[in-house]
Amino acid sequence: MPLCRQSRPILVLLALCLLPGLLVWAAPVEARVLSARIARVTTAVAVLEQVEVDLDWPAQAPQGRLRLRAARIDAPDLGYRFGTVDWQCPLLRDGKGGWRCDGMVRSGRGQPLRLSLDLASASTDVRLARGAARLEVHRQAATPDDTVVDLTRVPLAWAQALSSQAWKEGRLKAGTLDGRLTVSTPASKPLQVAGELRLAGAALETPDASIAAENLGARLRIDYRKLNDTSLVAIDGELLGGELLFGTAYLALPQTPIALRIDGSQHGNAGWRLPHVEWRDGRTLVAQGMLAFSPDATLQDADFTLHSDDLSPVVARYLSGSLAAAGLSDVTVAGAADVRLHLASGQISEIDADLHDVTLHDGKARFRFDALDGDLRFSSGAALVNSMLRWRGGQLYGIDFGTAALPLQSGEGELRLRQRVSIPALGGSLRFDRFELRPPAGERGLQMRFGLALEAMDVGVLAKALDWPAFRGTLSGSIPNASYVDDRLVFDGGLAMRVFDGEVSVSSLSMERPFGVAPTLSADIAIDDLDLLAVTEVFDFGSITGRLDGRIADLRLVDWGATAFDAEFHTQQKRGVRQRISQRAVQNISSVGDASFVGSLQGRLIGLFDDFGYARIGISCRLVNEVCTMGGLHSAAAGDAAARGFTIVEGSGIPRLSVVGYNRQVDWPTLVERLAAVGKGDVKPVFE
Known part of the structure; x- marks a missing residue:
């Protein structure tokens, strides 16, 4: 099974897992040839099978030739599984009691990468590079459970396998990663991946294209943990522009930073639960709440509060996709609003909206509402809730209408008028006797x-x-x-x-x-x-x-x-x-x-x-x-x-x-x- 492009970071495991043995095998420089065949090597991070080590060091020569091969490498907690890996390099002493080896590593038909190893008495450093992309792994003998990973312009696709552990449907297509992560593998404790990442030009999608992103930028602090069949994640940082698609919801993010915080958990084959989600887009939108998804990433439950001091950018940034699907792509909105939204089992359960001097205008001149004020409450429960919505005036297909107040009531999933309402129009009136x-x-x-x-x-x-x-x-x-x-x-x-x-x-x-x-x-x-x-x-x-x-x-x-x-x-x-x-x-x-x-x-x-x-x-x-x-x-x-x-x-x-x-x-x-x-x-x- 050839190594896929997305799995290249795991190549360093081959070197890391065999470093102690290299010290023993390479110590007697008088030995001209050394070979070893190991059926299975098990570490806290990965399992290597059918490992072959060959060292050829001519007598009195300043360096030898090292070759490491593995028929299969499996790192289940990180999501990597591949085979037929071959690394060859000249093995040198560093003059301080350590070793160095720098050479090309190949897997199947994939393009080769340069893998460099520095093995000191108290530390191990591994570098994987291709072009401007570089991934470095650092380990200290004093903290054997921790591995530090430095990323420089690393293609986002290299993280596909690790990403699939948290999101199986996601496909990473483009973008680069910079930053530092610490991978901790303590005995009897969760695997932990934590650190800071900078994302640029990211693109991703699901097979059915229901979720997608293009040209996404971000600065994120990540803490991911996994023990047995439980995964935990905490993300805190900023989004720096780009486009996101969730079903019909299309988000065009501004270049100004949007603060983001997500805490989530997943157990077994269940979907992800996000008990705390926070989104801060200046005066345009502040959203806080919880989300819960089914295993196929369908939104099941939500409890969110949203606040906007300036609704003008909301349509272009957050609602253009949904409005376009309803034939309302030319709608503009202004004013301020507070909304609480509750979903249960994928259906709207409650809406409680307070509108403050909101104006809705259709660019195709089909309708306009001026100075919408008041509250709008919707409930799917048996208990009835009342609200009152007012406007100063408006227009429908070129026909002006006047001031009105709508006394509303909701229950059992229906919103209705509590009494008749007359709206001044065309010198007479338009009277609604009922509305549901x-x-x-x-x-x-x-x-x-x-x-x-x-x-x-x-x-x-x-x-x-x-x-x-x-x-x-x-x-x-x-x-x-x-x-x-x-x-x-x-x-x-x-x-x-x-x-x-x-x-x-x-x-x-x-x-x-x-x-x-x-x-x-x-x-x-x-x-x-x-x-x-x-x-x-x-x-x-x-x-x-x-x-x-x-x-x-x-x-x-x-x-x-x-x-x-x-x-x-x-x-x-x-x-x-x-x-x-x-x-x-x-x-x-x-x-x-x-x-x-x-x-x-x-x-x-x-x-x-x-x-x-x-x-x-x-x-x-x-x-x-x-x-x-x-x-x-x-x-x-x-x-x-x-x-x-x-x-x-x-x-x-x-x-x-x-x-x-x-x-x-x-x-x-x-x-x-x-x-x-x-x-x-x-x-x-x-x-x-």
């Missing part, structure tokens, strides 16, 4: 249920906020039950807008990924008895008098762009209501519907009239795969066009003018361009 929230647990994601009512909202204010044409009206409605499950928001009930002296109602409303990537909206819209003159004046379409009914069924918007619907609009005769259409409106309809005029007069005379009477107007569009299938009142009855034509405007009176469409399949982007051209007045009539 369950945070993610296990395979189940976030769930919400609520009921709300819209009361006397000003449609004109809404139109201005959404950059719609200016029109007036009120928006009211009730949604007695809405639910958010599996990233899908479904509304029961409907909304009604009193606009243009009629009503527009919305039903079957639902949203997918409302705050995520490519949000999707589905709805059915019904239009009842709108004043066409008011509609056409607001949308600058020309002038049409009459009353309009219609529907937009199976509407589907993806990222706020229409991808499917089945729409139909038609006029409804009403006693006492004139039905007239201006020439500009006629040519706009003909442009949108890809239609032509059919008149009772010569086309050149039609331009002499400002408006015309009509009996009916009707147009439809069914959008599928970016193609709009057009329709009208009925099939036209004029010549060869009858097979494909459809009437949009049915004329009445003199002059009698009708508008007939001939292209039933219209490209949707083209139709959108035509609608835009109508708004600019860039359309020309077509006469037949």
Whole structure:
């Protein structure tokens, strides 16, 4: 079994374990050749098997040639196990009663390293080097249980085996170590590795990439102990920049030092328990508490307090990964907060948060909350806990809302409103009759249920906020039950807008990924008895008098762009209501519907009239795969066009003018361009 690159520090064991024998074998310089075969050498640190020692020292020569070989070296407490090690070096006296040997050591197909040995009467020094990397081992006869290890630019990967003793899943990929460690192996006492280390450019990951680090720097004091199947570790020091990933939690550490302290223990095959963890990132974040992991490194239990005097850097440093997974990568936050978090069996058990003048802002202008204050308490237990959360104002998809206070209650894993809450918005109010929230647990994601009512909202204010044409009206409605499950928001009930002296109602409303990537909206819209003159004046379409009914069924918007619907609009005769259409409106309809005029007069005379009477107007569009299938009142009855034509405007009176469409399949982007051209007045009539 060839020696892996990560195991090179253990090479010094081969020399250390055989040093006493070297003194005996090399003493009689008259001996020309000395060979020894040792089946097994056992020390407090390692076991060597099938050891071969060969010494060739010519008579009266100033030096001899030493060769040490071992078929297998096993250091279980340090995690090293490898074989076929071969070291050759010239053996010299140092003139002080000691010995020196310096040569290349090889193992399997790995690159050779230089291994140097200085054996004095009261000390032993071993150096392992390759390039700028150097590992030195020092032992004193007066303290035989202690071994001092000095590290200079040692590749982090050399410590893989030792690291695996504490963290089996971790894979050390890059980085260097500097520092000094003391390895103590007293009889009947724990193995101890203690000292200070400086880490630079470190990179590591687990096989499933759930935990990873890149370019990590640190200054750490380490105390690791192991006795039988129990491991103890204490780490105290500073982190100096880099990137860390724990599941979806991504940490971008600043170059300014972050104080870190960890005390941990592991017994047998159980996971690690960290009874004391402390993290100090200046005014940005101070965290203290305990953590407990399962054997596969999954977080099982936690009890933590977190404090921030300045939340501004928190998102970039600690929350960007989690927020990105929820589609909120552009959120910024400011203010201060105190949070206590308790997890049990991998699930949130308690949250107690105090917010101090916190502002949340979405960079994509989906929402904003100003001056969040108060407390927010969540409990999975049977006992109920109350809290109160307030804000000064905010915005949702461009719609401003006012000051509100939310009286909250929690128990049995649910957060709910204690009473109705009205929030000022659009000159009216948005009233929440109930609200219940369950945070993610296990395979189940976030769930919400609520009921709300819209009361006397000003449609004109809404139109201005959404950059719609200016029109007036009120928006009211009730949604007695809405639910958010599996990233899908479904509304029961409907909304009604009193606009243009009629009503527009919305039903079957639902949203997918409302705050995520490519949000999707589905709805059915019904239009009842709108004043066409008011509609056409607001949308600058020309002038049409009459009353309009219609529907937009199976509407589907993806990222706020229409991808499917089945729409139909038609006029409804009403006693006492004139039905007239201006020439500009006629040519706009003909442009949108890809239609032509059919008149009772010569086309050149039609331009002499400002408006015309009509009996009916009707147009439809069914959008599928970016193609709009057009329709009208009925099939036209004029010549060869009858097979494909459809009437949009049915004329009445003199002059009698009708508008007939001939292209039933219209490209949707083209139709959108035509609608835009109508708004600019860039359309020309077509006469037949």
